[in-house]
Amino acid sequence: MTATQTVTLSDMTVRFGRTTALDGVSVGLEQGVTGLLGPNGAGKTTLLRVLATALAPDSGTVRAFGVAAGDAAGRLALRRRLGYAPQEPGFHLRFTAFEFVDYVAILKEMTDRRARHAEVRRVLHEVGLDDRRGSRIRALSGGMRRRVALAAALVGDPDLLVLDEPTVGLDPEQRLRFRETIALLGERRSVLLSTHQTEDVTALCARVVVLHGGRVRFDGDPAGLAAVARGRVWTSPDRPATALASWRTGAGVHRNVGTAPAGAELVEPTLEDGYLLLLEDAAPAEVAA
């Protein structure tokens, strides 16, 4: 654990029967937004659930804010500083947004009614739901419900936010709003953001962790992940047979990722290119398929 790290997961292993979901994963989180990328089944949700104390690991340790979260007192200490939005957040559809977040606030042991209600109003304001706080959740769109889940995670101003694919199902405008909110949150907290959206990571994260097959394949800044593809992205008039991925852009040329032929017109790689190639390097057969 470095001096700036608030949370560390060390040598974390989780098995479900014969399947190893996490295989000796070690990750440290600092203040700011950390992106967690990986294909389906990579172990992202398992890692987040372990960090959120929703799942006990088979082995490994979690240290959060200087306290080991392996025992009951440690887990309690972590939970006190944790905000968690699960991948599939459930809602009581007959509750209003205010009532639901208030309910969560009580479960976070906020017992002073006046202060709690002020906090609920604050977090609903923070996620842009001021004008819908009296609406029943069943009347809210999917994007608004995601924001309710985020508001619930924000209650109590936690130091650690664990967000499991919070932008799934959002339209572009809603995603932009989410990015804005999460970026603001990351200014004062440690945020671990699991996502399939590489654009979100590019836009928000100072750091990115790529999981694949239950192992950490990359841990660094987004530029470093993009750099994995340096010299392996080029444009060409036609679709080359050797490209790992190739698509025709709006400018009428093909953008290709893979092993560039000699003399190819190389272009600046993106994080997405690096991610693709990283997974290809880790499991070529799977990515090719």
Next chain:
Amino acid sequence: MSTTTERLPPGVAGESTANRIAVAWAVLALARVEVVRLLRHPAVLLALAAMAALWVTLRLGGATWTRFPVLHEQDRATQDLALLPGLAALVAGNLAVLRSRRDGTEELYGVLLLPRWARTGAHLLALLPLALLVGAAAAVHLAALAAAPGAVGQVNPWEVATGPALVLLLGAVGVLIGRVVPSAVAASLAVVLLLLAFDVMTSPVFGLPGRPVEWLTLVVGERLGQEGLTPDLLARPAIWHVAYLTGLALVVACGTLLRDRAPRIPLLAALVAAALGTVTAGALQLRPVSEEVRAARVAATERPSTRQTCETAGTVTYCTFAGYGAWIREWRPVVEAVRRLLPRGPAERPLVVRQRMVATNPAPEDGNSLAVPPPPLAAWRADDRAAGTPGAVTAGTAWGSGRDAFGLAGLVAHRATGATDADDVLCGGRAIVLLWLAARATPETATGFVEAMRASGGDVFFETAPYGPSVHVTERDVAVVQALLRLPTERVGDEIRADWDALTAAKVPTAKVAARFGLSAPPQPPKAERTVGTEGC
């Protein structure tokens, strides 16, 4: 993978004193939210509305028991209705517990500070205000009844408290079912099973009515053979029944919390205490009636004058048990109306109306039969002699219906015609005169006469006290009375007064009385077809 929950860490709050206090406050805050949701639940609203609507409708409709309520009977009547909100609490409490599972919030709630048992505790605590509301509603209902001018008796607060205890118990069962069987169907099934069990247990054939073990069920109604007792003789173990139900509710609540891994030591202690309390209360409520109460029941039955106060109005003295004095002003118009129809002699003869009851009937040992001993007429005669009020007319411990008024009018007329307690089957002149007097006295007695005819299919029986003496008039005489009632009252009254002695003498034939008024009596049925006991007519 996200749905895998087999390795959820245990709840962690409550592991230090500071945490326990925080948890306690959070449970209260959560309970407050759950209370609002419980009280707004459609099943609860419907049950409360049904309960209130029934009371209000019956009151506005002028039901007899709302005009002349016997408070120590009405208090336990609130328990049957409390089953409605109780069953609603079972369903609503169950659905509330299942909410997090049903809506998929269990994973989120699992990583918040308040452990699952604390949420269960909040659901259990949320039942308290509903129970209090049911108790308050019953109290308001009884207060309104008590304010009626014809109200008698007194409310036993423990009978009123039984309803809220039922709500707590049934609600706690709903919460327990929610934690044991995570399906909303289970609660509905439990309601059906409870209703079936209730039906079976209260059925006279298969059930428990009258047996002491009846007190181990939820609601215990009036015991067969012991209707109309004064409050001091009831000896219902209501306080122990409330303790028993509350103890059961606590046992269920503690068991549910323990299942949710609440702190073991204090809860185990509470569970043991609740179980002991339940067993103790359950046993205490099964105790037989004490010798003191038995003796008091014998005294009240055989020597009512020793326990009564009397009030005289003109030549009539009315004697009532404690708390029943309000009915004297209801009896007076009936008694005076009958006496106004009498000739001067009988009308001016002093009369005593004495309230009586039979409190010595044995409780049936099985639900199917009730051995009713004959009314203690000899004891009543001795009591009347001792009190200096021979020939007192019996008034009962229920009042308000046309049948009650008709019964009192009939007994007053019965006494006026010179009949005695032994004359329990009347026919001919006496029967016709007394029935006409009773039916013609007031509009209520006229209604009661019609109801009495309908009830027995032609013959008329009347009485004023359950298990007290009744008088039987045959259908043939009733038919003559019906014809007499169609004649002008003035004319019939004048002729009855004029020929009083002749008409009320013993064994004046029915046909002769009918002919006296220009009517014809129906033919006498063959002896074999006559009602049992009327063969001599």
